[in-house]
Amino acid sequence: MDRSTSATAPADPVPPAEPARGGNRRWWALAAVCLSVLVIGFDGTILNVALPDMAVQLRASTGQLQWIVDAYLVVFAAAMLPAGLLGDRFGRRKLLIGGLMLFGAASLVGTLADSAETLIAVRAVMGLGGAFIMPLGIAILPGLFSPAERPRAVAVMTAGMAVGMPLGPMLGGLLLNHFWWGSIFLINVPLIVIGIVACLWLVPESVDPAVPRVDPLSATVGVLGLAALTFGFIQGPADGWGSGKVVAALVAAVLLLGGLVWRERTQPHPMVDFTLLANRVYRWSTAASVLVSFVLVGGLFVLPQYLQAVLGYDALGTGLRLMPLMVGLLIAARAAERLVAKLSARWVVAAGMLVVAASMLLGATTATGDGYGRTALWLSLLGVGMGFTMVPAMGAAMAALPEERAGVGSGLLQTLRQSASAIGVALLGSLLASGYTARLRTGTVPAVLAHTARGSVSAAQAVADELHDQALAASAHGAFIHGMNLVLLACGIGSALSAALIAWRMPGRTGGEGESKA
Structure with missing residues (x-):
């Protein structure tokens, strides 16, 4: 992300601004x-x-x-x-x-x-x-x-x-x-x-x-590779996973991103320094940060649509009802530092991922008759789990590196987190779309309006309101909840497996131990 604290930082000709500005x-x-x-x-x-x-x-x-x-x-x-x-x-x-x-x-x-x-x-x-x-x-x-x-x-x-x-x-x-x-x-x-x-x-x-010069080829390959991967995941439910367009996009993504990794590993001054991942603490702390970012964007993609289109809240009501997530995150983030000092980042991060898993699995049992109370409960748990995971994981990742590599380490961590967020929206959004369209029943709705209703639950609700078709609205709500539950179930299972993996593989201390071994 920045090289300001990297090995080249002492060469910066600009002194700290405090003496000059006072x-x-x-x-x-x-x-x-x-x-x-x-x-x-x-x-x-x-x-x-x-x-x-x-x-x-x-x-x-x-x-x-x-x-x-x-x-x-x-x-x-x-x-x-x-x-x-x-x-x-x-x-x-x-x-x-x-x-x-x-x-x-x-x-x-x-x-x-x-x-x-x-x-x-x-x-x-x-x-x-x-x-x-x-x-x-x-x-x-x-x-x-x-x-x-x-x-x-x-x-x-x-x-x-x-x-x-x-x-x-x-x-x-x-x-x-x-x-x-x-x-x-x-x-x-x-x-x-x-x-x-x-x-x-x-x-x-x-x-x-x-600092090293920007490598235009690596930058271009990175953008194209991520875009191709995202395109493939998003278009898969609409065009079919076996369609030529989707397969070509996913194959191109693998080739481009694989080529990027190979090129950066062979450069004397790489723009993306993958050798940082040889440090076990950095590698597994980064993995936890990436996984929790993946889960967070999935939840934030499905929840507003559920609260507005299914439960019927307006935009302000939806924003307020997302607050348990943020409150839980802020409370847990404040407590995480003290727990890390007593237990080590390894156990706090693993426990946080388990709480994330529990919240997602609870959310995955949502039924059409459930109100906001159940959602508030698992949202609060999700925020607590994320606070215990994200803050100590990012802190442990940066503490594992020597000071002269902190800049490049921060850049790689943030790039991987943002990439995980993009892939999370694409992959989990596609799972939502597949589950929704598979369960939606449009009945005798005219073909043009039925096509509109299949686009999203909000569009289906608008069509149902226009036609005064309660059956369509009920089918759309049930279909969306089915798709949402699939997303939350996938996130819950992934979080539980991640917790076990981090507890097993991540070293207990945040020093430079085990840098070269998996």
Whole structure:
């Protein structure tokens, strides 16, 4: 993600900003950086509460909803490392501001989108802007703070991003209750403008010309490989897993991503340093972070549609009803540090994954007559499990590496997490679509409207309301719950297996032990 704390960091010609700026100005500069990454924090969660509205107003199918989410994640994940390297070489503040401008311009265009295809393109551009904002926001910190102050600054910035997660559903629901769905993108614009002005005024420029050059071929192969994999997973339910288009996409993804790994392993100064995974603590901590990211995006993709289209809550009500997840996560994250000191990251992470598994398996027993109470219970458990998994896993991963490799280690970890999120939306969304269409019964509904109803549960509900067809609505609700339960069951089984694997293979300490052995 950034090379600012990597082995080349001492070559950075820009000294810490504190002596030059004095006083508390550097903390105001940190606030400017936090504001820059805040939009990344809540942009993901604010979108999820708008998906049902987009399904109806843009006539978007489940596959198109997946692409609206994944177009951002695919570009974000694949472009993050080269973006960080470009910022290190040509100016971190300059390209951070460029990323903010690109993100803001795309957000503005997104408010005017009148089709799912246009919005997918807009989200891809937003992902490119976000790929500059995230790594360069962190890369700027060493130029602002001394080594002694840096951990506190990183913690403040991480907390600023975390605040965006629970803000997203509430803010999105509030906007959607009073404005059209495009308002969730318009809210980014004033925040971006303030962030740009604050960065220009408060944040010093810094560069590190000693970092490796960006490898355009590796960057291109990474984007194409992730896009092909995502396309194959999303189109599989619609076109058939044996169709030539789907098979070709998945084969191309394997070849491209395999080629990327081979190329990076043979480069003297790789853009993606896979040798970091030789460290057992880093490898298994990263695996836990990746798996919990996969599960989280799956849950956040299906839940807003369930709460709105099936249980009938409005957008604001949906945002508020997602809060048990965020509350559980924040509470557990605060307790995780003390538990790690007593038990080691290995057992806390494994226990957290078991709690995630239990929550998902409980959610997978949802029936059509169940109300919100059951959902609130397993959402709370999911948040607790994620808090006990994500925070100590990421901390253990970074603690396992020497300081001179922290930058490249952070970049690889974040790239893998974002890639897992993109694949999670594609794969779990396809499972949802397959389960939904297999169970939906349209009866005597006209063929054109039946095709619309098969696109998503929100579209089916709109058709049922138009025709006053209660049977169609009931069938759509039951079919969606069946698909949702399949998604949650898959996540629960995967989480339980992951917990066992981490408890078995992850070393108990967070040092450099066992770096070369599996």
